[in-house]
Amino acid sequence: MSRRTLVAGLAMATTITGLAVPGAAAEQAAVKFPSSKFPLGTRSVTTKTMTSVASGIDLYDVRAGSSTDGYTVTVLMPNGRDAGTREAAEATLAAVEATGEVASMQRLVRPQVADAAEQELFMVRVGLWSFKQRAKADATAKRLKKAGLKIKVDYLGDDGLKTTGPWHAQVLTIDARAFRGSYGASLGTSVAKRETLSSMARRDGAIAAVNGGFFNIHTAKELRGEPVGASVVAGRLLSEAVPGRSAIVLRGRTARITELRTTITAISQxxxxxxxxxxxxxxxxxxxxxxxxxxxxxxxxxxxxxxxxxxxxxxxxxxxxxxxxxxxxxxxxxxxxxxxxxxxxxxxxxTVKIDTKVRDLRKGRNLQLTPDLHVVAGGVGLVRNGRTQITARRDGHDSLNMILRRHPRTLAGTTRDGSLILATIDGRRPGVTVGANFIEAAQFMRWLGATQAINLDGGGSTAMVVKNKVVNQPSDGRERAVGDALLVLPR
Known part of the structure; x- marks a missing residue:
């Protein structure tokens, strides 16, 4: 059987009229929404709608790009993954062609990041259909499944390769000069139990909130609210750090991004x-x-x-x-x-002393565990000192799925003057919004003015609440219960 090359995604420029932010507000703000074109895809003009939430807090609804991607059918490798070595892909390709279908082998490169080299991988795919032809992709998938192959229907916008979007994001800017509240963290009613972001925000009277870091899905079901990484709430260490992993440290109305290490010792009398x-x-x-x-x-x-x-x-x-x-x-x-x-x-x-140390690895000193201290663990470092620095391996997410493929993202960043930027990029909604990969998430935060930025939990966990309303569109169709939250409080 013949083999043909699969082209993943088509490029098409698009122009969307930008809405101007009132001049007076822009002049007063220490953190400003960028006037340059959207940084992803074909760098289209951005449509944005700004809402003033409270003193120093603005919410932007951001849209850019257009839909030009379609569908394909991906045949999984013997290990159940969608990409693998050339040898595994060739064996999978032969298995597909034995059914009488025409397949192609697609080469892709998982990009190099700060702590992981690039990796060459191969996928086996059948067919290429436009966005409106999803039914044809489903029919092909059904035939291949009946032939005993493990398959999945893929929307090409999720691949992480060339795309025109579209994107839909919510951006919350908290101006360090004008903000008069404080920041906090919440683990809900308990560490072990997960809870929705809106419930946590409502209980603590938060002006706004985003979901926090990753929670442990590999433990007993009743314990899956446990954060994977450091958690400090009101000066109490409630979860230890994964050594060296990114986190956002909140104290009063200040926020900074760093890496942490915890050391806890029991000392008997x-x-x-x-x-x-x-x-x-x-x-x-x-x-x-x-x-x-x-x-x-x-x-x-x-x-x-x-x-x-x-x-x-x-x-x-x-x-x-x-x-x-x-x-x-x-x-x-x-x-x-x-x-x-x-x-x-x-x-x-x-008597016993519980000696607890939470060390800020960037500053080289221990944090003071006072009641105004809160810590939310990040998933992956994205930007450091104004440069893209993606620490996927150190932070446990150096897979193709996490680095290259697009997913909904929750992002946190700080600017040079100490302002805080919280953002959600919705995804997994073909034709509506494609999400972002790690590289794109870093570009997006730098575009917004962040000099330091991290990735929080994403996927179905991505959520932003403003004044008790979920303002993004979670990919599960409703809020997912999560492990913890980052809160913007009125005082």
């Missing part, structure tokens, strides 16, 4: 020390894990020991594991070697 491996998460055998009253779940029920500590560091009880954390208390849980340490050094009536 007899001087014995033991590292605490984690906070408010499932424990691995041999670990010592700290649970706070915010956890909202029982400690692990496996073999081991729990030590209940009161607010003054006094050991109130040594108990069997698998119970809730009493209000106003903390619990140290250990199994194996860690349980032995607890039994030897934390007797009832003794």
């Amino acid at each position: 007899d001087g014995a020390k033991h590292p605490i491996a984690g906070v408010n998460r499932a424990a691995v055998p041999g670990e010592l894990v700290l649970y706070t009253e915010e956890y909202g779940a029982k400690t692990p029920a496996a073999d081991g020991a729990d030590v209940v500590i009161d607010a003054n560091g006094r050991v109130e009880a040594v108990r069997a594991p698998g119970a809730a954390v009493p209000k106003g208390k903390r619990v140290l849980h250990g199994a194996g070697e860690a349980a032995m340490w607890l039994n030897e050094h934390l007797w009832q009536g003794w």
Whole structure:
């Protein structure tokens, strides 16, 4: 059978009339919406509508680009992935052609980022249809599936290759000179339980909010609100850092982006020390894990020991594991070697110090855990000191799916004068908005004026709430419950 080259996406320029922001507001603002063309795709003119939310806070509804992408059918590799080595792609191509279908092998390159080299990959695809011909792609997919092949219908705008869009974004600018409120973080009703962004924003009386960092989907279902990375709420460390991972540090009305490392140590009154491996998460055998009253779940029920500590560091009880954390208390849980340490050094009536350090790796000093400190962990670093610096490998997201393919994105950035920019780019809505990949997300934030920027959780989690209203269009069709939130508060 013959093979043909698949062309992924067509380019077409488009012009959309920009709406001017009132001159007086623009002159007073320290953070200004850019006047240059939209930075993605064919750099079309941007349509934007500005709403003044509160003193120093403006919301922009941003649209750009047009739809020219269509559909194809992707045949999955033996390992279930949509891209792989040339050898795997050739074997997959042969399997498709054995069914009588005409297929093509597409070469693509996962781009180089700051901490991961580029990677050559190959995909096997069948057919190319316009946007209005989705039904034909579905029919072909059905035939291939009946032939025993694993397939999926792909919208070419999601690929991360050349596209004309369209894009739909919400941009919230918080002017450091005019803003009179403060920033905060929320984990909802508990660490373990997920909650919608609008619920968290409403409970804390937030003017605006965006979803926070990634949460752990690889743990028990009842624990999946747990942040993957550092979380500090009102000076209390509620989740340990993934060493060196990006985060946004909020104190009062200041916000800064950095990388963090946490060190937590239990020190008994007899001087014995033991590292605490984690906070408010499932424990691995041999670990010592700290649970706070915010956890909202029982400690692990496996073999081991729990030590209940009161607010003054006094050991109130040594108990069997698998119970809730009493209000106003903390619990140290250990199994194996860690349980032995607890039994030897934390007797009832003794005292224990929980030495907690959260280190700002850019400044080289520890954060002061005062009530005005909040931390939200990021997913991937995007911009550092005004330059694109995508730390996908360090932050655990160096796959083709995360670096190159387009998804809804939630982004946070700071400007040179300390203003904060929060943005959502909606995606997964063919013909309406395509989302962004990491490279495009970095370009978008630099265009907005961010000198530092990070990627927060995205996909179906992407949400922005302003005055108790969800202002973007979540790709699930409704708000998804998430692990944490970044809040803009009135005072």
